[in-house]
Amino acid sequence: MTRGPLFHEQTARQRIAALVDPGSFDELLPPPERITSPYLAQLGIPVSFDDGVVIGHAKIGGRKVYLAAQVGQFVGGAVGEIHGAKLTGLFKAAARDRTPCIVIVESGGVRLHEGSAGEIAIAETMRAIFECRAKKVPTIAVICSDIGAYGGMGILSTCCDFRVMTEHGRLGISGPIVIEKWMGKKAYDSSNRALVWKTSGGKTKYLLGDADSLVLDDAGAIREAISKLLGKSSAVSLKAVKARQAELAKRLKRFGQTEDADAVWKGMGVRDIEAASLASGPEFAAMAKREK
């Protein structure tokens, strides 16, 4: 089987180009405009032309979408004031134009060098996402990279209607190293990759319902998953939030005390842990559905 380059190995701009109709991407605030971080410059840290996020609009299957892709290699894809303002503006434009908005996440969260500005920017972006959802404008987070979606970007991703993940992607609030520093290596060993992915990786997130599709690490597969979700959106209702809260309370009661990641998989209906571990994303999703 011949396939294109792995999605997680591509750069932010390559990822966008691979997902959208050829030549349809129009970048907003492109590098020549030099909208860079004033804080990093003050601290003597080199700035980046796009402040670590590429935004714009394009077409997917002929349908207009707004898109953002974070650059994980620049300060870990972390959200500073400019970076966050670009995300906020993009979701606001999506709500205004009633156009779906997709964010390709690769970020550890807020940029510590500009903490307060970054936190506020994340909050403003969440507000813009809920503006979209109130108008039933689809919002999708694509989490398919090494860095994944952590901290404020983890929360922001879960505010979107849907999350498309690969086996490779990770989603959480505190990152593995942070948890280890707080709780100790005995409680959570961040160098144990199997443990890290069994607790925050795409497969586990799919089992728990935090990811809506689990796909191959390939632009074509991700594009197909996005296309299927583009038509749908749900407004946030009190009833839905209460139902979700009850579900989470149940999950906490069930798995809150367990120290074994496999127990969560078993509890969610995975019978053969080894086969499930070796399965590809789509195979795993099919298994999980069959065994439910």
Added chain:
Amino acid sequence: MEKFTKAFPSKPLKARTAKPWALAGVVGSGNLEVLLERAGASGTMECHVETSIPGYKSSWLAALADFATHYPAGGTKVTIHDQGAPPVLVNLRLRQAYDHLTGGDK
């Protein structure tokens, strides 16, 4: 942080390029980003460098002068954000940006 600007003589860039600007690389440890734009006088390559590692201006000027000699890059503006890239990588990123500018994104 060290900043400097210098223009180098270079043969004119061809009249038509695939794009008005091109970007190569990323600001990460041991890496740099190069923005190459069509701008300025046709006989010079105008360079703006910002680097987190001070004290290597002579190496930078040598690497940039070398590129301006080997490639027809007159009428371009080069802006660099550097986080400690070695000279060989500077040359590679310049060539990548040039390639994207003239031939389009690969």
